[in-house]
Amino acid sequence: MTRKELADLIFPNIKHDIKYYEEKYPPRDLKEGAIVTRYAPSPTGFVHIGALLASFTSYSFAHQSEGVFFLRIEDTDTKRTVENGIKNIIKDLKDFDIVFDEGALSEEKEKGNYGPYIQSKRKEIYHTFIKQLIEEGKAYPCFLSEEEVASIRLRQEKSKKRIGIYGRYARYRDMPVEEASQKIKNGEDYIIRLKSPGSFYKKIKCSDLVRGTLEFPENDIDIPIMKKDGLPTYHFAHLVDDYLMHTTHIIRSDEWVSSLPIHIQLFQVFGFKPPKYAHISPLLKNDNGVIRKLSKRKDPECAVSFYHEMGIPTEAVKLYLATIINSNFEEWYLQNKDKKISDFEFSFKKVSKSGALFDLEKLTNISKTYISRLNKEEIYEQTKTYLEEFDKDFLKVFTKDPDYTKAILNIEREQKKPRKDIGKYSDVKKLIWYMYDEEFKPSYENKDIDIEMLSDYLNNYYDENDDKNTWFNKIAEFGQKHNYTSVKEYKENPSLYKGHVGDICEMLRFVITSLTMTPDLYEIMHLLGKERLIKRLELYKTQKNA
């Protein structure tokens, strides 16, 4: 019995060899330096912010180098796979303008010449590679049950040994092929393990684009490469796929650095040139003093859909991600306000090595700045889209008279330093509700208001056609009649006067909006118009008397 016969016994239906696939998937015809990379999620549910960060990074590097960015679905863990996972992933990313040049489009469809892009459809390819390894004596069937492996682990833990199937724990590593094939013929369960050529006492140097040179002990664990169900493990699938798909750069999150020795070893076993690796740090969260990785289960801000529900513009999220990925992005953007994110040249050298605490406040600020640069039309449309999905009641009010709403949104907008108060589209309602009569159901706090004076002003002095200067001068003039003076004078001699111009404005603001803080009073009054202003004063009076 030869190893070839053992390999045939295990994989009786494999017709091709590795060479066949190498010819089927020739090198890509791209310009020098083009980066081919991928986003390779498991379809286990929603896209979370850390994954968005990784895919945004990959996408940016691929595109700025005129390379290729593709989507590969890693569904080798059948227990965790979720219905409609692929479409959700594509949709979530598309919201952020992250689109794929090739890869899976749905469970059935895909585009590109290097597919299939769904791992569960690539079984035959993986088997071809594993078959060759068995023929060459570089991999072997292992009959250790999961229970046996667990008990080995337990013993290792107790005696403080290194954990794993290596050395003498790799009981089936050198089993004669006759015995192994007999066990298989008897129907015993098995997995395929790599016969690791490494030694724990030798060092291997791995280079990482963001971390530099990393030194590890060689991998000497006979890692599983194929599971009982015939599907490959992540490590092995990664090797085959990224080799055949000609991936040049693997950009993935930090939790993978410790598998680097395994991955390098796998490439060496086949004599393939490994791709370049870049490990990016995870996003962290300060949870009441405990710093931990952002978790899908505990943190709502983790799901990408959270930003959608909050009405935070996707562009703002991207700006924030860009500032996290490259520390020099923020400064660049400050100086190049009119440029797009894609105009920035990302570099691996500027990727931070340590994990960043996710800062919602900073994101909000970026978002405010971003929205402040939009014009009234854009804000109107964006808010409308948001309300259509999340607040149908306010949508009716908001869209009833589009020009009026746009005028509200335009208050203090068309100026060098535009107003910066909308951080997310879900804020719009609580910022402008009082401008709509149907929403204006105020509950006034107790405050000293000279109703008679305001009535006199609104009826006899206020003219909605006045420009801002005239408006202000009139209030000052009117104030003098009632013993109110300028702010400066009042501050100098507070005892001589009843108050200052600002006090009149505050009273007006309060009666008109029921608020003490609002944007520019002149604009608000102008938009509301004299008639409604007087009505609001009447409303205030009746509420006071009640």
Added chain:
RNA sequence: GGCCUACUGGUCAAGGGGUUAAGACGCCACCCUCUCAAGGUGGAAUCACGGGUUCAAAUCCCGUGUAGGCUACCA
């Protein structure tokens, strides 16, 4: 237990032997012919700790500590 990695203000960070230790967010104070939001000006850090090396260390070396990751027939 083993193996990795990271530690500069509340947060993100620049700086890689000699700097008044950039900048952004947040915070505080003041200014800005009505309040807010902005904007402007200013304020707050001896670079986790302990030892070295050096005329000189946030920067180099060694320990310690803390945090994170891996150590699955999960990815």
